[in-house]
């Protein structure tokens with residue numbers, strides 16, 4: 001037993017917390033065991049639940065969960081097949097690990113499964129869960145998604161704010177030029193670039209100079225912690241009766257993080273409300289505030305809470321996802337000098353060494369786009385997507401998936417399935433040469449942005465930022481590992497996947513003139 005409580009303690013801050021939870025659970029086990037015997041129903045009318053590992057009464061499989069959920073789930077699929085059940089306390093978890101079954105869930109039965117089982121921390125982070133990510137499928141979700149795509153994430157708006165992306169990326173390149181020959185944290189620089197672009201679109205905010213690195217590091221830490229908490233198993237989700245106790249302290253930590261962002265949002269909203277009259281082109285916050293005044297769609301009210309929740313979605317959903325993906329890509333390319341050479345050759349022939357990369361070059365860089373696809377295959381930013389949840393009891397592959405189950409689609413494992421991908425662990429952009437796979441989510445062998453109604457709302461923006469950033473980084477500099485260090489490619493699980501160790505690398509300018517870095 002002490003082994004189990006030690007094992008479990010990995011999810012807690014202290015051993016005392018772990019012991020308290022562990023003994024409460026053991027106490028409840030006895031009660032549950034008796035109840036299970038009493039309430040055992042003859043439920044032969046429905047098909048069975050998917051198979052799965054045997055668990056303990058009441059707590060089910062909770063004790064055996066590994067923090068690296070994506071690899072752990074991938075391993076279980078080898079024993080239990082492409083659909084299996086995990087008993088997570090009072091909740092049923094179902095893990096899907098094949099393109100055929102992912103299609104059944106995300107396409108064929110999309111309207112049923114396009115819902116979320118909102119975790120306690122999701123509610124805490126997003127003002128009760130009234131944002132795009134956590135709102136159930138329905139008119140409110142449609143309205144929120146429509147306004148974001150129309151006013152911020154669609155191609156027309158993205159075209160109109162290219163100047164913003166350009167300014168931020170040029171600033172990053174200039175900053176890196178100033179650091180030439182010294183080690184820099186690539187992920188942190190990418191994070192602050194994406195953050196500045198997003199906050200620039202939201203309310204015109206931007207940070208410059210040395211403050212960039214400092215603020216970037218702080219925001220990165222907050223967003224990183226938020227996404228880690230969103231991915232961590234929380235007792236309160238599995239035993240709602242225990243939610244009040246917040247045994248792991250996860251809810252309290254998320255509340256603190258969300259508060260930090262809320263203060264910034266409040267300040268920005270206050271400033272915008274003070275601005276009167278028309279100041280030319282509007283930023284996203286102004287559009288949202290105006291929408292609030294006109295009460296949104298005819299039947300769906302749009303409140304200040306929605307405004308803040310959407311700001312949170314854009315900041316949390318857009319930053320880490322994009323910057324971690326670029327960081328993985330740079331690391332993989334550094335690990336394969338022949339790929340680096342090919343990318344730089346393409347850039348030199350399309351852009352030239354006497355010129356700087358513009359976003360308009362992106363469509364002329366076919367090899368770089370294969371690199372992006374391959375990076376998102378090997379390290380999909382959301383390895384288990386955002387878990388889905390059926391709004392009604394459904395049948396998938398002849399098994400029952402009860403209403404309210406938490407459905408994990410393991411896109412990470414599908415992207416590494418050797419029956420689909422030759423040498424799946426090898427970083428080989430050429431595998432995408434035949435143009436068979438794109439980001440539309442139509443082919444469930446490859447869907448880094450998800451598929452169906454809940455597909456990523458920011459795909460167009462992510463694609464532009466990823467390609468433009470990667471092209472600029474590799475065109476402007478050669479990259480090397482600092483002396484005495486080794487390149488690490490390991491992953492760390494969170495709802496957003498990240499590098500286990502940050503990529504620290506040394507940039508060496510490679511363009512013809514210092515003015516190209518200004």
Ligand code: HEM
Pocket residue numbers: 132133134145153198313314317318319321322325376380381382385386387448449450451453454455456457458459461462466
């Ligand atoms: C490389 C970058 C990115 C990747 C790989 C990515 C991937 C994903 C995935 C897999 C989902 C979940 C789909 C599902 O639940 O089935 C998602 C949802 C979402 N993403 Fe992204 N994303 C990226 C960047 C962005 C950006 C830049 C934004 C916005 C600024 C964004 C906004 C959202 C939103 C709002 C959702 C929730 C959609 C919904 O529930 O309806 N993402 N993303």
